[in-house]
Amino acid sequence: MISKGIRQRTIFEVIRQEVVPNQQQLQKKLRQSGIVVTQATLSRDIKELGLVKGPRGYQEPQTGGPSASEEHLDHLLREFLEDIQTSGNLVLLKTQPGCAQTVAVALDRVHWNELAGTLAGDDTILMVIAEGYRSTEIKKRIRKIVS
Numbered sequence: 001m002i003s004k005g006i007r008q009r010t011i012f013e014v015i016r017q018e019v020v021p022n023q024q025q026l027q028k029k030l031r032q033s034g035i036v037v038t039q040a041t042l043s044r045d046i047k048e049l050g051l052v053k054g055p056r057g058y059q060e061p062q063t064g065g066p067s068a069s070e071e072h073l074d075h076l077l078r079e080f081l082e083d084i085q086t087s088g089n090l091v092l093l094k095t096q097p098g099c100a101q102t103v104a105v106a107l108d109r110v111h112w113n114e115l116a117g118t119l120a121g122d123d124t125i126l127m128v129i130a131e132g133y134r135s136t137e138i139k140k141r142i143r144k145i146v147s
Contacts, residue, residue, distance in 0.1 A: 002035050005101025005120060008045055010035055012060070012105070021057040048076075048102050060109070073106040074145050081146055086135035091127040093142070100125045114138055 007030070014020060014029045023042055030037055037045075050072045051058045080103055083094040095103055104120035107127065114133040119126040129135045 003101070003122070004045075004098050005104075005122075007035055007037060007041075008049055008102060008105065011045055011049060011051075015051065015058045015060070019057045026058060049105065069106070069109045073103075073110050076103045076106050077142060077145050081142070084139055084142055086139050089129040089131075089133075089135055091129060091135045091138050091142075093125040093127065095123050095125065097123045099123065112138075114141075 010030060010033055011026065014026065014033070018029075020026045020029060023039060023046070026046075027037060027039065027042055030042075046058065049060075050069070051060065053059075076099075080095040080099040081093060082096060085092045085094075093100070093103065100120040100123050104118040104125045107115065107118050107125070114130055114137060116128040116130040118128070127135075127138065129138055
């Protein structure tokens with residue numbers, strides 16, 4: 001069985017590479033990539049990823065600009081974050097099982113200057129903090145979002 005994170009990353013890859021006008025076509029493209037998904041699961045993925053359907057099919061939200069991405073991240077952090085710890089230039093986020101990759105994608109999309117990148121498992125996200133920033137600053141920023 002393919003993990004939720006791999007499935008959602010593949011969805012992003014597909015919509016970035018070609019026009020996908022509807023869910024049936026997206027489902028077909030995923031199947032060609034070896035990922036079999038139900039329509040209900042695909043609908044949830046589309047919603048969680050914040051995809052929008054425009055004249056050229058599904059795409060990442062761009063009309064709302066960074067504020068839409070920030071709002072989406074804020075929502076995901078409030079809903080799924082369970083714990084946060086820091087060590088050196090690293091921040092470790094614990095999420096509900098199966099949610100880490102969705103949150104990590106949202107973190108990567110907001111393009112925080114402080115964040116060099118993320119690595120996600122099933123329920124854990126490792127955030128690497130960029131040179132010149134402190135992990136404690138990120139921890140405070142995230143705590144402020146979820147409080």
